[in-house]
Amino acid sequence: MIKANVNYNLRAHATYIRNTLRYRATRFLVIFSALMYAGFATLSLMSALTNNKTYVEYIMFIVLFFVIFLVSVGRLLALNPNKQYKKYSERYPNANYEIKISDKDISIKIDSDYFKKNAVYDFSKISEAREFMGYFILSIANDEQILFCGNDLTEGTAEEVKKLLISKLGKNYKTRERWI
């Protein structure tokens, strides 16, 4: 039996957001478009210097990647964890999370002023589990996610959680220590 009393703070929220596909895709787009922009800018500059000629295609690529860069930076800024966490904690004050993991199922208890939840899920309903910067993120088939940290555990250890999840989920357990 593993028990956790989750301390859902800004750091946990930031970790959760940084692990979402949306955040990762946007960050990839920012880096990719910036690199492409720089590449085409130097290419056109070089052709202007050597041939005294600029091609329409280069300018089109430069404009296209610059626009993509601006849009994706705007989207990345909109995903600011600070702002979202503030909104969240205003909406659900005094939230208290408890998670219990046994051999059979996972049960979650959320207690806050305006929202209460009591849930029991079988392991067959867990579609994926990830380990990310010391946090465990479990995705349920319903697109909901459960998040807890190794430090939140009151019974059992992080190693035990890892072993149990690997034995139950197999391939659907993924680790990502760091990502670029």
Add this chain to the structure above:
Amino acid sequence: MISVKVTPSLEREKMIWLFGKNALKTLRRIAFVGVFCVVAIVFCVVSYVNHVGNLFNLIFGCLLLLKAVTDYLRIRHAPKTRFKKEQEYGAEKVYSFDDRFSEVIETGKGLKVRSKYAYRTYRQAIHTNGWFVIKFDKYTVAFNDNEFAEGSPEQLKQLLRDKLKGNFEEK
């Protein structure tokens, strides 16, 4: 006491897609795909007019066009994929509305969920063409007038009008 019994259906997912929290996002994405298409066509045309046989530009334009088409198809089939997911999840949901709280009970194979929401957590509710659509922070629920097990649609409308005030819309 008002209660509604709900099982997964395609109709419901379409309503959520049309009026739910992500409806505006869907529209924006379709517009984005349109812009993508135009840019791709411009690339193809320029590559044809400027340097005949400029393969790189043509390939890039075609790739953009392909992405636009696949994006469009994915957006069009969003309710269907969502419906399949709900079927896999296989929960029978009962929404009940009380004076102070609303309650959701999900039962199915391998799951048992009971959650209570205060009316403060509701963002917006809409009644349109015989469907109720209620938006929360992260997700949307929709149900039909015919799915009421207890109480009537009129009672629920009155309750939502009292609790949400300006955030309840009737179309």
